[in-house]
Amino acid sequence: MGAAGPLMARPCSVCSHPDLAAIDRALVNGDPYREIAKRDPPVSVSAIQRHRVDHLSPSLRVLSAVAEHESGRSLLEQLSNLNDRVLKILDDAATTSKPSIALAAIREARALIQLSARLTGELDERPQTMVINLASTNEWTEARTAIVRALQPFPDARNAVMRALGGGEIDVIESA
Structure with a gap:
């Protein structure tokens, strides 16, 4: 804290300059800092350097x-x-x-x-959403077939599992 209150940074002399747009254009065009300072007094070379680093965004540089x-x-x-x-x-x-x-x-x-x-x-950079239909994958078909085969000796349990999985009551043909 200073004697008169909290310390505050000085405002950017380039940002408050009447020819701000011309200075920004010159910076975007790559004009030397000294030439810009000569054309637009009373702005100093160091103020132009600070302005370019602190206030001229990369997107503004590109868009300008x-x-x-x-x-x-x-x-x-x-x-x-x-x-x-x-x-x-x-x-x-x-x-x-x-x-x-x-x-x-x-x-x-x-x-x-x-x-x-x-x-x-x-x-x-948009969020990506991927929808996978598990019922159409080979892995699901194999798992479902294995479950139904394992429950073959227990028809009531097998039918309950099939109903829960949305398959209704089905018969699995054993392959020899």
């Missing part, structure tokens, strides 16, 4: 970039182009020994792969 591309291209083409750019950033970061940029590029590549998989149907 997709919206900026020409409308004639398919969504998957656009995602592929974005992925190419992300992989180039990853390669550049790896060759210049910038692990934080490399990790950010890896996160973006993963998000693009996930989105592509959802769009193509390769990744379906």
